[in-house]
Amino acid sequence: xxxxxxxxxxxxNYYAMDYIEFENSLRKPISDFREVIGNDFEDKYFxxxxxxxxxxxxxxxxxxxxxxxxxxxxxxxDKLRSIxxxxxxxxxxxxxxxxxxxxxxxxxxxxxxNRQIISEGTYTSDNFxxxxxxxxxxxxxxxxxxxxxxxxxxxxxxxxxxxxxxxQNISEITFSIPADD
Numbered sequence: 001x002x003x004x005x006x007x008x009x010x011x012x013n014y015y016a017m018d019y020i021e022f023e024n025s026l027r028k029p030i031s032d033f034r035e036v037i038g039n040d041f042e043d044k045y046f047x048x049x050x051x052x053x054x055x056x057x058x059x060x061x062x063x064x065x066x067x068x069x070x071x072x073x074x075x076x077x078d079k080l081r082s083i084x085x086x087x088x089x090x091x092x093x094x095x096x097x098x099x100x101x102x103x104x105x106x107x108x109x110x111x112x113x114n115r116q117i118i119s120e121g122t123y124t125s126d127n128f129x130x131x132x133x134x135x136x137x138x139x140x141x142x143x144x145x146x147x148x149x150x151x152x153x154x155x156x157x158x159x160x161x162x163x164x165x166x167x168q169n170i171s172e173i174t175f176s177i178p179a180d181d
Contacts, residue, residue, distance in 0.1 A: 020062070022083045022175040023158045030078050037070060049073070062087075062173075064095040073176075082176035090164050091171045096144055096151070103160060108152040111142035154178075 025036050030048055034041075040058055041051040052069040053059070059066040065087050073082045091099075100106075118134040142148060151162040159178055164171040 022085070023155070023160075025083060026080050026158055026175060026177050028080055030072065030074050030080060033072065033080065033083075041070065063091075063098045065089060065091050065171075082174055084172050084174040087171045087173075088169075089171070090166055090169055091162060091173075093144060103153050103155070106151045106153045106160075108150065109142050109144060109146075109148045110139040110150040110152070111146045112137045112149050113140050114138045 020036060022036075025033055033051075037051060040053045040055070040060070042054055043049075043051050045052075050069065050071045056068075059068050061067075062085055066089070067085050067087050069086045071084045071086065072080055075081050115135060115137040118136055120131075120133045123130045123132055139149065144151070147166045148162075148164055151164070153160040157177075159176055161174045161176070162171060163174070
């Protein structure tokens with residue numbers, strides 16, 4: 001019985017999610033956002049636009065995917081226009097399915113197709129060198145299993161866009177007010 005209880009506790013701790021409804025913070029003052037995300041986050045280096053957890057051992061869990069930083073955009077009245085959760089991994093199928101349970105099926109799952117290199121070069125300045133590549137590609141509708149670039153939900157008063165960068169093994173989810181709103 002003790003092993004079963006321990007297993008259950010570990011399962012709950014591993015899969016427990018921060019049930020923050022980020023969409024509820026949209027259109028509200030940025031000053032209220034600190035209370036929503038909690039005291040683990042700081043905003044010392046990039047002003048009030050980037051919140052991060054300085055302690056690398058602390059991670060938040062959002063629909064089964066860990067994160068430790070959030071960025072925001074505010075309007076001229078310091079009210080939130082968008083909130084982006086940055087993940088250090090690609091959102092898994094399990095996380096996607098949990099997200100769909102709460103937000104419904106997305107309106108778009110966009111897959112990259114016909115990727116081409118337009119130009120390529122190296123930029124060097126002082127002690128800095130960067131390899132630059134300009135690419136073009138097309139997007140088509142697809143399925144989650146096809147490694148989408150974007151997954152988009154449109155709700156009545158907000159939209160959600162997941163941006164998945166599979167080669168870099170990172171992703172982000174952005175809650176935002178539609179541009180025409």
